[in-house]
Amino acid sequence: MLSVKDLRSGYGRIEALHGVSIEVEASEIVTLVGGNGAGKTTLLRAISGVQPITAGEIRFEDARIERSAAHSRVARGIAQVPEGRQLFAPLTVEDNLALGAWSRRNTDVAAELSYVYEHFPMLSEMRRTPAGMLSGGQQQMLAIARALMAKPRLLLLDEPSMGLAPILVDQILLVVRELKRRGLTILLVEQNARAALAIADRGYVIETGQITATGTAQELLSDSRVQAAYLGV
C-alpha cells in the first residue's frame, strides 16, 4: 500500500534521512521505533508531503506521490496524527473535527462525525470547548479523531503516547487496534517500543536516519540488539 524507497531528506545542509526504505501492506500495523532524533518525525512528514525530500520515491497504492502537494496526499487517503498533537487550539473540538474533514468538504461528513462521537463520547460532550482547554489525553484523542475525519486508508501516527500516563497509553493503543479492525492501515511511530511492538504486525528500527533492523513484531521483540537498545532488557 505504501512503499518508500531510498528516501533522503534533511534540514538545510544537514541530512536527517540517509536513504530510508520501508513497506506497509494493506491492513497492517507497522511500527517504526527509534530513539530521540533518529528521523521518525522527518520520515512521517516526508510521507505526508510537509517535509521536502532530496531523493528517493514514495508510492501509495501504486501511484508515485513524492511530488504531490500535501493536500492532495490527504485527498488520496493518507492522514497523519502529528507529534505533539498540533490541534487548532483556539477553535472548538467540533471545528477541529470539521477541519479534519476539509479534504472531503464537498461530501457529507455526518457519518464520520457520528462515528467519532460514538467512539469518543468525551469529545461529543466537549464539542463546544476550545481544543486548547482539553487535557493531554483528550487532546490526543481529538488529534486521532481529527485525522479519522478525513476517512483515510493509511493513518500515520507520530508518538501518540508521548507525555501521557500509562493508563492513557493503553487506551490509545486500544484505539489503534480497533482502527485496524475497521480496516485501516497504520504506520505507528513510537519511542515506547514494547507497547508498539505489542500491537504491531511488523516493525522497523531506525537509527540516525537509517533503517537498522526489520522483521515481524515477534522477531524484533526477541532480537537481542533491539532488546538491549529499546526494551531495556
Add this chain to the structure above:
Amino acid sequence: MAEFVQFLFSGLTVGAVYALVALGFTLIYNASDVINFAQGEFVMLGGMTTVFLGLAGIPLPLAALLAVIFAMAVGLALHRFAIETARGANAVSLIMITIGASIFLRGAAQVFFDKQFHTLPAFFGSEPIRFVGAAILPQSLVVLAGAVVIVVLLWTFIDRTLLGKAVIATAVNRLAARLVGIDTRRIVGFSFAISAAIGAVAGILITPITLTNYDVGTLLALKGFAAAMLGGMGIAAGAVIGGLVLGLLEAFAAGYLSSQYKDAVAFLVILTVLFVMPQGLLGRAKVERV
C-alpha cells in the same frame, strides 16, 4: 462642546479607515507572517481606479465594484509573484519585498493614472448635518457604516464558515492545516485578496472626504501599521480599536494643538508601542488571534 464633537467625528472617520487598513495587515500577517507594507496601495487603487473608470464613463457603482475586483487581482498577483516566489525568505526580506511592491504600484499608478488629486461625489450629498453645533458630513457616516459592515461581514465569515475556519487554522498552526489537507498557499492568497478588497473599499469610501492620488497609500500604510501595532499585531479586534484610537488621537492633536502634529502622532504611537508595550493594547489575548 461643538468643537469636541467635530474632532470626535473627524477622528472616528479617519480612524475607521485606519482600522480597515490595519485589518488588512492583520489578515495577511496571521495567514502568512508577512507584514504587507503595500496595504496602503490597495486603498489608493480602490479610489483611483474608481475615479478613472468613472471618467471613462462607467457608472460609479459599477466602477467601484470593478475597482474592488481589480484591487483583489493585484492582491493575488502580489502574493503569487512577489511573496510566493520568495517562499522561505526571512521576515525582513519579505517586508522589503512588500515595500518594493508598494513603490512599484505607486509608480505604475503615476504612469497609468496621473499625479493629480481626484475626488468622487459624496454618496449622499455634501450638505453637512448639524449635530450639537458640529457640522458632520454625510459621507463620514457612510465611512463609519461601511467600516461596521465590513467588520461584521468579516467576523461572520471567519466565525461561521468552514473556509473562515480554515483561515484561522492556517494562522494558528500552518503545519496542522497542511496535514488536514488545507492548501495553505491558496488560503494565504485568498487572505491577500480579501485584504485588498477591504483596502479598496476603504479607499472608495474616504475619497469624497480626503481626495486621492497615486501617493496616498504611503501614509495610510504607515498609519494602518501603527494602528495594528497599537492594537496588538495579529489581533483583529485590536486592529479596529487601534485604528479608531489613532484616528481620534490625530484629530484631537490636530484640533487642540496644531495640524502640523497630525502625522507625527502615528510615529509617536509606533515608538511608544515599541518601547512601552510591544504586545499592543490587546496583546495578551494571544489565543484570540484573527
